[in-house]
Amino acid sequence: MNETFVPRGMNRRDFLVRAGGVCVSLGLGALTNGCAQSPPPPVVAFSPLPFKDDALEPHISRQTIGFHYGKHHKAYVDKTIELVKGTKLAGLSFQEIMKQAAGSPEKTDLFNNAAQSWNHEFFWNSVQKGGGGKPEGEIRTLLDKSFGSYENFRKEFLNAALTQFGSGWAWLVIEGDSLKVVKTANADNPTLKGQTPLLTIDVWEHAYYLDYQNRRGDYVNAVFDHLLNWKFAAENLTRKVKV
Numbered sequence: 001m002n003e004t005f006v007p008r009g010m011n012r013r014d015f016l017v018r019a020g021g022v023c024v025s026l027g028l029g030a031l032t033n034g035c036a037q038s039p040p041p042p043v044v045a046f047s048p049l050p051f052k053d054d055a056l057e058p059h060i061s062r063q064t065i066g067f068h069y070g071k072h073h074k075a076y077v078d079k080t081i082e083l084v085k086g087t088k089l090a091g092l093s094f095q096e097i098m099k100q101a102a103g104s105p106e107k108t109d110l111f112n113n114a115a116q117s118w119n120h121e122f123f124w125n126s127v128q129k130g131g132g133g134k135p136e137g138e139i140r141t142l143l144d145k146s147f148g149s150y151e152n153f154r155k156e157f158l159n160a161a162l163t164q165f166g167s168g169w170a171w172l173v174i175e176g177d178s179l180k181v182v183k184t185a186n187a188d189n190p191t192l193k194g195q196t197p198l199l200t201i202d203v204w205e206h207a208y209y210l211d212y213q214n215r216r217g218d219y220v221n222a223v224f225d226h227l228l229n230w231k232f233a234a235e236n237l238t239r240k241v242k243v
């Protein structure tokens with residue numbers, strides 16, 4: 001179970017209060033504060049965006065966020081909740097549901113919706129207003145070590161995002177002590193292959209079509225250069241990996 005992702009914008013204390021004081025976890029990261037003594041079973045939920053819906057403009061419009069987050073992401077979460085209701089998977093995190101449904105033909109729908117729920121929450125945390133640029137510190141050292149240079153990494157990441165045929169995701173992951181760029185199709189997720197995601201870009205058409213139509217290249221370049229949240233990547237790296 002991947003325990004690397006603590007949603008940056010998901011103020012868990014606030015969320016717990018809104019949830020009625022019940023400790024809940026999306027299973028996307030460690031939750032300990034306030035719940036250490038008697039942690040109840042985690043439940044899946046539609047988490048709030050870690051930014052205002054117009055924060056990513058002009059690179060991702062408020063309208064796109066409205067549909068992408070408010071319709072597509074929400075639909076994945078709602079469907080997951082519906083599918084696990086009354087089953088032994090009820091009360092599990094997205095990560096656990098995804099893990100248990102993976103590879104089961106009769107649970108394909110559940111896998112897709114749980115994985116897309118996880119992927120989207122991770123994506124919203126992978127972007128921020130004023131992001132992009134060259135990271136510094138440990139992650140920069142690892143990028144240089146793994147790819148030769150930031151420029152090589154940029155080229156490889158953008159190529160993965162552009163060449164993912166159809167719907168999917170481009171990821172920066174760490175596997176062992178090396179950073180890698182991988183791409184996954186549809187709802188697939190690198191954690192199922194033992195890789196730890198640090199950042200992702202959603203390359204489903206619903207992520208960019210309203211703003212960029214068929215110009216996926218313009219979208220991924222804009223996200224990479226202006227929105228990538230390197231602080232989030234560094235947090236994921238620090239939690240999981242000793243360099």
Ligand SMILES: [Fe+2]
Pocket residue numbers: 068072120202204206207
């Ligand atoms: Fe998406």
